[in-house]
Amino acid sequence: MRPITEIRLVRPATLADAALLLAEHDARVVAGGTDLLPNMRRGIADPAVLIDLSAVNAFGTIEQAHGQWRLGAGATLAAIARHAALAADRPALAEAALAVAGPAHRNAATLGGNLCQDTRCIYYNQSEWWRAANGWCLKLKGDTCHVAPQGKRCHAAYEGDVAAALLAYGAEVEIVGDGPSWRRPLAELYREDGAAHLTLAPRELVAAVHLPAGKPGQRSAFRKMRTRGTMDFPLASVAVVLRLEGGTLAELAVGISGTHSAPIALAGAHTLLGRPVDDALLAALGKLVAKQVSPMRSTVTAANHRRLVAVTAAQRLVRELAAA
Ligand SMILES: Cc1cc2nc3c(=O)[nH]c(=O)nc-3n(C[C@H](O)[C@H](O)[C@H](O)COP(=O)(O)OP(=O)(O)OC[C@H]3O[C@@H](n4cnc5c(N)ncnc54)[C@H](O)[C@@H]3O)c2cc1C
Ligand code: SF4
Structure with a gap:
């Protein structure tokens, strides 16, 4: 797992503002972060900006x-x-x-x-070095699906x-x-x-x-x-x-x-x-x-x-x- 180092965090007050920010940046929204943050640490997701939804008014009602x-x-x-x-x-x-x-x-x-939340697969939800050692896979950086090597799509x-x-x-x-x-x-x-x-x-x-x-x-x-x-x-x-x-x-x-x-x-x-x-x-x-x-x-x-x-x-x- 790699550390999350430099990242810009923005906290919009409305969902409309969050949607606008999504358009403007290489950005992902983050809510609880329990799926996205581990995936960032695995090098599966790599946004430049995180749009934190925790300040959105009445979002949990x-x-x-x-x-x-x-x-x-x-x-x-x-x-x-x-x-x-x-x-x-x-x-x-x-x-x-x-x-x-x-x-x-x-x-x-x-x-x-x-x-x-993202889909999951044993060949994908692994550390970066593990995936690199296996030649990556179709879902990210590679050209072969290890689950269905003849196929053209991901089955995660x-x-x-x-x-x-x-x-x-x-x-x-x-x-x-x-x-x-x-x-x-x-x-x-x-x-x-x-x-x-x-x-x-x-x-x-x-x-x-x-x-x-x-x-x-x-x-x-x-x-x-x-x-x-x-x-x-x-x-x-x-x-x-x-x-x-x-x-x-x-x-x-x-x-x-x-x-x-x-x-x-x-x-x-x-x-x-x-x-x-x-x-x-x-x-x-x-x-x-x-x-x-x-x-x-x-x-x-x-x-x-x-x-x-x-x-x-x-x-x-x-x-x-x-x-x-
Ligand atoms: C150890 C571990 C165990 C887990 N066990 C389970 C399990 O048993 N069952 C299960 O279902 N899940 C499990 N999860 C997956 C995940 O943590 C949960 O599904 C959790 O509910 C994700 O919610 P979150 O708010 O933390 O999402 P986040 O990590 O904040 O976001 C997840 C994804 O959804 C997007 N997103 C978040 N909110 C919105 C929104 N409002 N609109 C559009 N996109 C949005 C984010 O951009 C991100 O891509 C597990 C994860 C871990 C690390
Ligand atoms: S492309 Fe294949 S190996 Fe890669 S995540 Fe999808 S199902 Fe798994």
Whole structure:
């Protein structure tokens, strides 16, 4: 790890000013810094200017109005996890926030940083000398991907936990750039490319996340499958939101992250509606997940193991929520 030596730090008071500064300089925004600063020390990121978002007014506000939650992107994961009303209403989100790293980390790490964190790969999240000794790689300075040497794109995985829960809840992100802010579905923040997994334009920032408040009868939960129980990135993180009516599934949404360069909102969940939650339904759910989750070997764990773990987590969550 190399030291961070000379760097210019600016602290704008508004997100609009932060967006303007992004346009003017070789700059990156920094929130909690728990992802960006280690990456700078690895020589993966090398901005000349850091735009510190910590002085932005009301950036961490969590509020509910008109059946919607609005979570400022500056809200820390600790604040999200301990917000009693939010945790009671949208428990999978609180569980996901609590599953990130350790307590000191969650006190600094923000929602926006969690959603916009870089993708990860065993050949990339290494020291500079390690990567140099391996001839670098396609994502930075090299021309070959060590995970898929015949391929032309990076398969590094997005390993943010919180996105799985937010996708299951149908969240939207509020973007700030030139002019007034606007909203778009969270899934559209990402693309399946480990070297450019965010669709934000160069001058855009995530201002907030909006998600609908819970409806009567809705149940939800999150599960992170990881090698090391105390603190680890996910093999797969899965969140499920469902509602039963007369013993059959009336609503089902599944969010998955940790397996691909973009988190996944499971497609085709509606095909399982109207059926009781029994072994046949869980088998059909398992097939849907296995079809859409096909990780590459970007971690030390076998890719097929990560796929099976995602299948099992989704099946267990649906079975447990239905029985609750
Ligand atoms: C030891 C360790 C363990 C970790 N464990 C986990 C884990 O278990 N689960 C997990 O999900 N993550 C984990 N992380 C990754 C990361 O620390 C967290 O995801 C954290 O939430 C990032 O938030 P931050 O505010 O610190 O982001 P920062 O480091 O400040 O920023 C991360 C990236 O997002 C950009 N960014 C920040 N805010 C915004 C915004 N509002 N709009 C646009 N871009 C923005 C920054 O420019 C930067 O590129 C871990 C990291 C480390 C070092
Ligand atoms: S998936 Fe390939 S290109 Fe991407 S970081 Fe890993 S080795 Fe590099």
